[in-house]
Amino acid sequence: MLAYITRRLLATIPVMAMVAVVVFAILRLTPGDPAAIIAGDDATTEQLEKIRQTMGLDKPIPLQLVQWVYQLLQGDLGVSLLSGAPVLGMIADRMGPSLALAFGTIVVTVSVAIPLGIVAAWKQGRMLDRAVMTFSVLGFSVPTFVVAYLLIYYLSIKMGWFPVQGYKPLSDGFWPFAQRLVLPVLALSGVYVALIARITRSSIIEVMGEDFIRTARAKGATERVVLMRHALRNAAVPILTIIGIGIASLISGVVVTESVFNLPGLGRLVVEAVLARDYPVIQGLILLFSFFYIFINLVVDVLYPIFDPRIRY
Amino acid sequence: MKIDNLAVQVVGDPTGRQVLENISFEISSGETLCVVGESGSGKSVTSLAIMGLLPAGSLKPSRGRILVDGEDILAASPARLRELRATRMAMIFQEPMTALNPVETVGEQIDEVLRIHSKLSKTARRQKVLAMLESVHMPDVERIYNSYPHQLSGGQRQRVVISIALILEPRILIADEPTTALDVTTQKQILLLIRELQKKHNTAVLFITHDFGVVAEIADRIVVMNRGHLVEVGTREDILARPREAYTRMLVSSVPSLIPQKREAPVTDIVLEVQSLSKNYSRKRLFGSGGSVAAAQNVNLTLRKGEIVGIVGESGSGKSTVARCIVRLQDPTSGAVLVKGEDIARVSGPQLRPKRQRVQIVFQDPYRSLNPRMRVGDSIIEGLVNFGTKREAALKKARELLGLVGLSDDSMQRYPHQFSGGQRQRICIARALALDPDILVADEAVSALDVSVQAQVLKLLGEIRDRTGIAVLFITHDLRVAAQICDTILVMQHGSIVEAGPAAEVLTSPRREYTRTLIDAAPGRGWDFQNFGPLISGAA
Numbered sequence: 001m002l003a004y005i006t007r008r009l010l011a012t013i014p015v016m017a018m019v020a021v022v023v024f025a026i027l028r029l030t031p032g033d034p035a036a037i038i039a040g041d042d043a044t045t046e047q048l049e050k051i052r053q054t055m056g057l058d059k060p061i062p063l064q065l066v067q068w069v070y071q072l073l074q075g076d077l078g079v080s081l082l083s084g085a086p087v088l089g090m091i092a093d094r095m096g097p098s099l100a101l102a103f104g105t106i107v108v109t110v111s112v113a114i115p116l117g118i119v120a121a122w123k124q125g126r127m128l129d130r131a132v133m134t135f136s137v138l139g140f141s142v143p144t145f146v147v148a149y150l151l152i153y154y155l156s157i158k159m160g161w162f163p164v165q166g167y168k169p170l171s172d173g174f175w176p177f178a179q180r181l182v183l184p185v186l187a188l189s190g191v192y193v194a195l196i197a198r199i200t201r202s203s204i205i206e207v208m209g210e211d212f213i214r215t216a217r218a219k220g221a222t223e224r225v226v227l228m229r230h231a232l233r234n235a236a237v238p239i240l241t242i243i244g245i246g247i248a249s250l251i252s253g254v255v256v257t258e259s260v261f262n263l264p265g266l267g268r269l270v271v272e273a274v275l276a277r278d279y280p281v282i283q284g285l286i287l288l289f290s291f292f293y294i295f296i297n298l299v300v301d302v303l304y305p306i307f308d309p310r311i312r313y
Numbered sequence: 314m315k316i317d318n319l320a321v322q323v324v325g326d327p328t329g330r331q332v333l334e335n336i337s338f339e340i341s342s343g344e345t346l347c348v349v350g351e352s353g354s355g356k357s358v359t360s361l362a363i364m365g366l367l368p369a370g371s372l373k374p375s376r377g378r379i380l381v382d383g384e385d386i387l388a389a390s391p392a393r394l395r396e397l398r399a400t401r402m403a404m405i406f407q408e409p410m411t412a413l414n415p416v417e418t419v420g421e422q423i424d425e426v427l428r429i430h431s432k433l434s435k436t437a438r439r440q441k442v443l444a445m446l447e448s449v450h451m452p453d454v455e456r457i458y459n460s461y462p463h464q465l466s467g468g469q470r471q472r473v474v475i476s477i478a479l480i481l482e483p484r485i486l487i488a489d490e491p492t493t494a495l496d497v498t499t500q501k502q503i504l505l506l507i508r509e510l511q512k513k514h515n516t517a518v519l520f521i522t523h524d525f526g527v528v529a530e531i532a533d534r535i536v537v538m539n540r541g542h543l544v545e546v547g548t549r550e551d552i553l554a555r556p557r558e559a560y561t562r563m564l565v566s567s568v569p570s571l572i573p574q575k576r577e578a579p580v581t582d583i584v585l586e587v588q589s590l591s592k593n594y595s596r597k598r599l600f601g602s603g604g605s606v607a608a609a610q611n612v613n614l615t616l617r618k619g620e621i622v623g624i625v626g627e628s629g630s631g632k633s634t635v636a637r638c639i640v641r642l643q644d645p646t647s648g649a650v651l652v653k654g655e656d657i658a659r660v661s662g663p664q665l666r667p668k669r670q671r672v673q674i675v676f677q678d679p680y681r682s683l684n685p686r687m688r689v690g691d692s693i694i695e696g697l698v699n700f701g702t703k704r705e706a707a708l709k710k711a712r713e714l715l716g717l718v719g720l721s722d723d724s725m726q727r728y729p730h731q732f733s734g735g736q737r738q739r740i741c742i743a744r745a746l747a748l749d750p751d752i753l754v755a756d757e758a759v760s761a762l763d764v765s766v767q768a769q770v771l772k773l774l775g776e777i778r779d780r781t782g783i784a785v786l787f788i789t790h791d792l793r794v795a796a797q798i799c800d801t802i803l804v805m806q807h808g809s810i811v812e813a814g815p816a817a818e819v820l821t822s823p824r825r826e827y828t829r830t831l832i833d834a835a836p837g838r839g840w841d842f843q844n845f846g847p848l849i850s851g852a853a
Contacts (some may be wrong), residue, residue: 214366215412217366220397220430
């Protein structure tokens with residue numbers, strides 16, 4: 001097990017290195033002089049020269065890469081062009097709301113979607129199943145921001161149960177923190193609940209056709225045992241895969257949701273940085289998201305053998 | 314147990330189509346009743362009905378009673394049925410590979426029966442499971458208890474399934490083709506095991522099979538079924554020696570005999586010569602190689618024009634690997650494959666392509682070896698068109714070939730799903746013959762077919778050989794089939810040929826211990842099915 005994880009960790013090194021190089025290249029491959037883009041239209045030659053020097057753009061590209069990687073390994077992501085603040089610090093400041101949103105979404109999604117999928121599979125073809133599947137189609141097709149505005153309109157403005165937008169850190173107390181997260185989490189969860197409920201249902205239905213399900217029934221097992229003990233665990237691998245992909249794709253959902261609910265998280269930082277062409281910040285964020293993606297994949301790979309002993313470490 | 318006038322119908326079918334009609338038979342303690350019939354005869358539906366396991370929503374019993382110790386299964390509530398399963402009636406299934414939950418240890422799976430039906434403590438249950446595993450002759454039961462199904466062999470898994478079925482000593486054991494997926498030697502052990510446990514607990518065994526060899530071996534009485542109807546019930550001697558019904562007679566006489574027909578060994582040109590062929594599979598790992606497995610070692614064989622050479626052996630003996638190397642679906646690791654003197658073992662890419670014409674193959678499963686979205690005619694001419702024949706000429710040839718394999722012209726426009734298994738295998742043979750190959754490789758080509766269809770396809774292969782002089786390499790695990798069709802037989806074990814010779818010699822006076830074991834394990838070898846009587850000793 002430990003050897004397997006080590007092997008997998010080692011295998012991520014080339015991937016991470018490639019990501020780093022691509023991120024480095026983005027700034028250098030942008031059409032035109034990056035310094036000119038950064039400085040704006042009416043910059044003087046001296047200003048441009050100064051920017052080039054501070055960013056190291058006057059040196060040969062291979063040297064720039066070496067320097068960049070060297071800084072990176074020390075945890076130095078450079079400074080923001082806009083504010084001059086270290087990128088790492090900016091990202092750390094914005095991490096809280098995004099993590100809270102993502103974590104809340106994962107918990108809600110998994111704890112709602114899997115039971116829904118199980119129920120739908122159990123009552124396959126009946127009213128309950130159809131209801132779940134209809135909801136699932138809706139969840140897929142209605143964009144997150146529409147769901148978000150509907151939730152705000154009914155639950156915040158009409159009913160007044162939740163604040164319209166904003167964020168309070170956990171240090172301000174649990175209730176203010178949670179109250180402001182409920183709607184964003186609900187809005188973002190919709191599409192993932194739909195997706196994972198569907199996959200859970202179809203995986204279970206597929207497993208229910210297997211021979212060992214018949215064996216379990218021949219033992220005299222109740223349908224509940226057949227479903228929960230024999231079918232669910234065998235259906236776990238595809239469900240796990242989709243949860244992994246879902247978590248990884250949360251990043252884009254976070255951007256939209258944070259904008260709608262005005263949460264000061266990484267998603268908003270992405271939008272701000274892109275609009276301001278704050279390249280070091282964009283680089284830092286892409287790096288972070290890539291590492292996050294690779295990490296999720298690693299976690300999923302490590303979890304597989306726990307659910308299915310046939311997958312060897 | 315008694316089945317009384319049972320009928321099963323398709324749910325929601327307005328015509329009230331019956332899958333089973335008027336099925337009545339009895340079985341008493343300690344007795345083995347064999348239910349035989351070809352695919353689609355309703356034998357499995359009968360067994361599922363007894364367990365109350367008919368697929369809900371598609372099949373339901375419409376009439377009759379199934380009495381187990383006087384209690385009607387069909388009238389029992391779902392809860393009562395669950396209580397009866399595994400305690401009163403239990404079942405073992407055909408595919409030991411899929412009948413066990415792959416993500417639970419086998420110990421837990423046997424234990425589940427006890428958890429459901431008893432109030433024993435954890436340690437008491439564990440003791441009982443280990444004792445059960447011992448009684449099915451498992452080695453090292455502690456280790457087996459904690460093993461997952463994929464870590465066990467087919468025979469061991471079937472022993473686990475038997476443990477699940479018999480741990481509560483049910484009155485009736487339903488065995489649905491329990492040995493069909495196993496090798497003959499394993500099959501023999503499992504049959505002996507079932508018999509042993511049956512004696513010990515005086516269990517009634519309802520044994521469902523299509524294999525008359527097994528029937529001749531174990532049955533006290535036999536039920537013959539065909540298309541949902543009961544054809545005939547009688548003692549083993551009644552059915553095998555004095556069948557009353559024409560269908561039974563046809564079925565029994567289709568069983569190929571183990572005694573090979575005496576044939577003149579052909580002294581024609583050699584079309585295929587395989588010299589010291591080896592195939593190694595290497596296990597790849599991230600760091601370094603994990604060693605290699607020899608699937609075939611130093612295999613030599615020759616095939617003459619008009620000759621049928623059989624390769625027999627158990628699963629994993631390397632017989633299919635050899636076939637695939639000869640057809641070059643796999644690349645041999647070393648050795649030579651000479652087709653009419655030309656070595657095709659090393660050529661590849663564009664040089665190999667024209668050579669492919671010379672060797673064609675027919676696969677085991679006719680249900681999966683035809684493209685379901687291609688018309689049969691197109692499937693047959695695909696090879697011809699690839700090698701430059703004009704479409705019109707190719708279609709003409711395809712029609713001739715269909716005639717040769719006994720199918721009508723209009724088959725050309727139809728799709729594979731419109732044909733039965735036997736017809737599909739005929740189509741596969743026609744497709745293989747389309748390129749006028751010198752060599753036809755038949756890899757378990759009749760193993761998936763019912764005996765009566767099997768007999769027809771074997772006859773067809775013989776006729777084609779006589780007419781076209783094609784050389785056939787016939788891969789099979791079934792010694793009866795090999796005896797029926799092969800001139801020469803090679804016996805493979807662990808990737809090597811252990812014995813080779815004329816069919817009659819190999820099967821009647823084997824020189825090697827392993828060949829003898831194989832022949833001894835062939836079920837029903839003491840019975841001459843075609844002549845409806847026991848085999849006269851001395852003839853063998």
